[in-house]
Amino acid sequence: MAKLTVNGVVREFEAEGDTPLLWVLREQLGLTGTKYGCGIAACGACTVHIDGVPTRSCVRPVSSIGASEKITTIEGLSPDGTHPVQKAWVALDVPQCGYCQSGQVMAAAALLRSNPKPSDADIDAAMSNICRCGTYNRIRAAIHAVARGDMKAARLSIQHADGSTT
Amino acid sequence: MSSSSIAQIRRRGFLQASAATGLVVGFHIPFAPEAAAQAVAAPEVNAWVVVRPDDTVVIRIARSEMGQGTLTGLAQLVAEELEANWAKVTWEYPSPGQNLARKRVWGDFFTAGSQGVRRSQEYVRKGGAQARMMLVQAAANEWKVPVAECRAANGMVTHGPSGRSLAYGHLAPAAGKLEVPADVVLKDPKDWKIAGKRLARLDTPDKVNGRQVYGIDVKLPGMLNAAIRDCPVFGGKLKSFNEAAIRSRPGVKKVVRVGDSAVAVVADTWWRAKTALDALPIEWDNGPNANASSAGVAAMLKAGLDAPEAAVGNQNGDVKAAFASAARVVEAVYSYPHQNHATMEPQNATVLWKPDRCEAWTPTQNGESALAALSEAAGVPLAQCEIHKLHLGGGFGRRAAQHDWLIQAVAIAREMPGTPVKLIWSREEDMLHGRFHPVTQCKLRAALDAQGNVTALHMRISGQSILAAVFPQNVQNGKDPVVFQGLNPPGPEASIGYSFPNLLVDHAMRNPPVPPGFWRGVNLNQNAIYLESFIDEIAAATKQDPLALRRKLMAGHPRHLAVLNAVAERAGWGRPAPDVNGMKVYRGLAQTMGFGSYVAACAEVSVTPDGELKIHRIVAATDCGHAVNPQQIEAQVEGSFAYGLSGALFGECTLKDGRMEQTNFDTYPVVHMRHMPKVETIVMPSGGFWGGVGEPTIAVAAPAVLNAIHAATGRRVRELPLKNQSLKRA
Numbered sequence: 001m002a003k004l005t006v007n008g009v010v011r012e013f014e015a016e017g018d019t020p021l022l023w024v025l026r027e028q029l030g031l032t033g034t035k036y037g038c039g040i041a042a043c044g045a046c047t048v049h050i051d052g053v054p055t056r057s058c059v060r061p062v063s064s065i066g067a068s069e070k071i072t073t074i075e076g077l078s079p080d081g082t083h084p085v086q087k088a089w090v091a092l093d094v095p096q097c098g099y100c101q102s103g104q105v106m107a108a109a110a111l112l113r114s115n116p117k118p119s120d121a122d123i124d125a126a127m128s129n130i131c132r133c134g135t136y137n138r139i140r141a142a143i144h145a146v147a148r149g150d151m152k153a154a155r156l157s158i159q160h161a162d163g164s165t166t
Numbered sequence: 167m168s169s170s171s172i173a174q175i176r177r178r179g180f181l182q183a184s185a186a187t188g189l190v191v192g193f194h195i196p197f198a199p200e201a202a203a204q205a206v207a208a209p210e211v212n213a214w215v216v217v218r219p220d221d222t223v224v225i226r227i228a229r230s231e232m233g234q235g236t237l238t239g240l241a242q243l244v245a246e247e248l249e250a251n252w253a254k255v256t257w258e259y260p261s262p263g264q265n266l267a268r269k270r271v272w273g274d275f276f277t278a279g280s281q282g283v284r285r286s287q288e289y290v291r292k293g294g295a296q297a298r299m300m301l302v303q304a305a306a307n308e309w310k311v312p313v314a315e316c317r318a319a320n321g322m323v324t325h326g327p328s329g330r331s332l333a334y335g336h337l338a339p340a341a342g343k344l345e346v347p348a349d350v351v352l353k354d355p356k357d358w359k360i361a362g363k364r365l366a367r368l369d370t371p372d373k374v375n376g377r378q379v380y381g382i383d384v385k386l387p388g389m390l391n392a393a394i395r396d397c398p399v400f401g402g403k404l405k406s407f408n409e410a411a412i413r414s415r416p417g418v419k420k421v422v423r424v425g426d427s428a429v430a431v432v433a434d435t436w437w438r439a440k441t442a443l444d445a446l447p448i449e450w451d452n453g454p455n456a457n458a459s460s461a462g463v464a465a466m467l468k469a470g471l472d473a474p475e476a477a478v479g480n481q482n483g484d485v486k487a488a489f490a491s492a493a494r495v496v497e498a499v500y501s502y503p504h505q506n507h508a509t510m511e512p513q514n515a516t517v518l519w520k521p522d523r524c525e526a527w528t529p530t531q532n533g534e535s536a537l538a539a540l541s542e543a544a545g546v547p548l549a550q551c552e553i554h555k556l557h558l559g560g561g562f563g564r565r566a567a568q569h570d571w572l573i574q575a576v577a578i579a580r581e582m583p584g585t586p587v588k589l590i591w592s593r594e595e596d597m598l599h600g601r602f603h604p605v606t607q608c609k610l611r612a613a614l615d616a617q618g619n620v621t622a623l624h625m626r627i628s629g630q631s632i633l634a635a636v637f638p639q640n641v642q643n644g645k646d647p648v649v650f651q652g653l654n655p656p657g658p659e660a661s662i663g664y665s666f667p668n669l670l671v672d673h674a675m676r677n678p679p680v681p682p683g684f685w686r687g688v689n690l691n692q693n694a695i696y697l698e699s700f701i702d703e704i705a706a707a708t709k710q711d712p713l714a715l716r717r718k719l720m721a722g723h724p725r726h727l728a729v730l731n732a733v734a735e736r737a738g739w740g741r742p743a744p745d746v747n748g749m750k751v752y753r754g755l756a757q758t759m760g761f762g763s764y765v766a767a768c769a770e771v772s773v774t775p776d777g778e779l780k781i782h783r784i785v786a787a788t789d790c791g792h793a794v795n796p797q798q799i800e801a802q803v804e805g806s807f808a809y810g811l812s813g814a815l816f817g818e819c820t821l822k823d824g825r826m827e828q829t830n831f832d833t834y835p836v837v838h839m840r841h842m843p844k845v846e847t848i849v850m851p852s853g854g855f856w857g858g859v860g861e862p863t864i865a866v867a868a869p870a871v872l873n874a875i876h877a878a879t880g881r882r883v884r885e886l887p888l889k890n891q892s893l894k895r896a
Contacts, residue, residue, distance in 0.1 A: 023437035034376070038593045045510060096801060130510070131510070
């Protein structure tokens with residue numbers, strides 16, 4: 001049995017060593033929030049954090065990850081969906097189909113951790129994940145909203161069921 | 167009455183458990199006795215509305231949600247008429263099998279052509295209104311007062327004279343037993359309180375925490391996984407494969423011939439199935455198209471540009487005579503390539519086949535046609551089949567008309583009776599076996615008089631027909647009416663926005679050996695590029711301002727003109743655009759009408775002397791008649807630019823040796839964050855009709871940019887994508 005530390009828990013699994021982390025997460029560990037999009041690290045749907053570093057899990061052999069390295073998936077980003085990036089994504093209704101958004105959220109969370117006030121150019125450079133629905137402008141607005149701590153700055157005037165407007 | 171699998175899973179917290187602990191949990195399979203028992207606890211008021219004892223209002227959504235926001239929009243329309251408390255509204259998908267069993271009480275499940283809202287708005291609003299009337303009647307009955315003294319608001323019925331009130335959750339069981347009222351008056355949209363508002367989507371939270379289950383995430387007890395390879399050459403066949411070479415690989419359960427052209431490996435995990443398939447020696451019979459190429463296709467289409475036979479889509483006057491007496495003729499030839507939908511979620515389906523029952527879990531834009539495909543492929547009667555719908559990881563038309571992946575999955579599952587099998591296409595399989603945007607060319611000719619007035623326009627389209635491949639029964643006398651989107655005579659659908667004294671739009675059908683499909687925006691995409699670019703070419707040839715020329719030609723088309731004027735005004739047409747980083751910025755316009763709506767765009771671009779293009783800003787306007795959720799319309803407009811600009815900048819699938827050359831996002835690039843312009847959207851519903859919003863704007867993305875590039879460089883690009891064109895100044 002091999003071991004990985006995922007979302008704070010040591011998990012045991014059986015897989016060939018060259019199996020990409022993505023498929024161990026999805027098929028052995030049941031964490032399907034991380035998505036398969038391309039298998040060649042081109043789209044970013046499979047982005048997770050390894051010791052805080054955004055990593056495209058579809059090309060990362062599981063044998064290359066030590067049990068002491070801390071893997072965080074979308075399911076473990078926050079216990080209850082309250083990471084600032086997740087809150088901003090909800091506030092600005094970022095997702096459309098949503099399929100790429102686990103990767104987008106993980107990429108944005110990593111960006112903001114290393115660069116709490118990213119410029120547009122910083123966002124362009126760090127956010128290379130593909131979204132075919134085209135949510136890019138709301139993603140950009142949500143990242144800026146987190147940086148500024150102001151969900152209303154994007155002026156989208158979205159009315160939420162709890163009566164708030166963002 | 168059972169509920170959808172997803173709604174039940176959400177209620178039961180299965181996925182929460184899964185996410186929190188990482189445990190692999192099985193999906194609950196609907197139609198089990200406990201599901202039925204649960205449904206009894208919350209009876210429906212009518213087919214559209216269920217109210218639970220805790221006052222939660224469950225609105226049934228028949229159309230598929232693939233990101234376009236239809237789910238929320240339809241719920242808003244039902245809730246509006248229902249006088250629901252929006253904070254208590256949730257939703258569920260009825261299943262195609264349930265729809266069949268109940269004589270299609272939910273109508274059409276087809277979710278394409280930007281019609282999710284516009285083609286169901288009337289009956290879903292009626293359903294909400296009827297439910298409200300029944301709830302009010304139930305309250306009046308309980309109080310034994312005249313119904314006229316009772317009114318509904320915010321999920322409650324109140325008796326005016328006494329001030330008593332009852333909540334919907336209390337009233338629902340009695341209301342559901344009442345007769346359905348026949349006479350229903352729908353609200354005037356000006357009185358809307360829930361519809362028409364910038365409400366947050368109902369489906370967002372689960373999409374940011376990994377809980378949203380897509381088809382690719384489905385897990386059933388005992389499920390196996392399959393990977394497939396179909397002959398990469400269109401029309402080719404599977405000759406043979408050497409199963410022995412992979413049979414002993416870990417996890418491999420079976421190697422299955424699928425139809426006459428594909429082979430699948432079934433294993434315990436998909437990764438093991440996929441890697442075993444990669445190692446499987448396969449021999450193909452490449453068949454009759456083994457030498458087909460994009461150059462060959464282009465030559466075939468080019469011949470159609472001057473062919474004597476063509477189906478007429480729109481005409482008035484006498485084009486031939488007008489050209490004979492023209493002082494001058496302007497002519498240009500354009501082309502538009504094959505493209506793949508490239509949904510982020512690759513095609514997939516999970517199928518459980520038994521001789522007397524077959525069920526499938528799959529992302530589909532048309533649950534009912536998926537059910538029909540399932541039944542036929544399974545050899546099991548329709549009534550013993552079921553499709554479990556899940557949110558789609560993108561649709562864009564790929565999952566609308568054909569269910570080729572589902573048919574494959576059934577063929578595999580039939581080899582393993584009683585064992586659920588999930589088939590997932592690799593991205594490479596998805597790229598090679600798309601249902602591609604049709605390829606066309608267009609020759610445009612304008613006849614001008616001595617003063618430079620346009621006296622005639624002839625648009626000859628040559629190329630591929632989607633209907634000929636997908637719905638051949640709708641092609642009559644060689645005419646595919648969908649080919650003429652955006653070029654139709656005046657009317658409510660895809661009408662041309664210009665009047666010419668003499669006009670001929672015709673199509674010479676030329677079908678290459680590449681399977682076509684409905685690609686978001688469909689034929690409006692290239693038709694708008696052809697016409698809107700050529701209008702600018704006429705303007706340039708006659709030294710007129712492109713907006714001024716359009717205004718002249720569009721005088722008889724006030725709705726087309728209104729959106730164009732709106733973007734011109736907002737963008738500041740007529741005044742120079744401010745420089746960006748020292749670069750001069752140039753503008754281009756485009757307008758069209760399709761999917762029931764009027765749209766226009768003004769693009770602002772700069773091009774460096776080295777030819778580097780930057781799209782800075784796009785101003786867009788949409789008149790969709792009624793705007794059910796303006797913030798979601800804005801999201802669709804923005805997304806349409808990402809999709810349309812992906813096509814304009816990068817999108818092409820090229821044919822070589824009978825197969826597509828592009829196999830993944832490395833060879834099929836799409837728009838990223840860094841390419842995306844600012845988008846300012848003007849939502850300007852003028853009332854009196856219902857138009858769609860998911861697609862029409864895609865069509866103006868490319869021509870607005872191409873016209874701006876011409877303004878910037880003097881270079882007229884007539885062949886897409888732009889990545890193949892040098893914009894370098896000579």
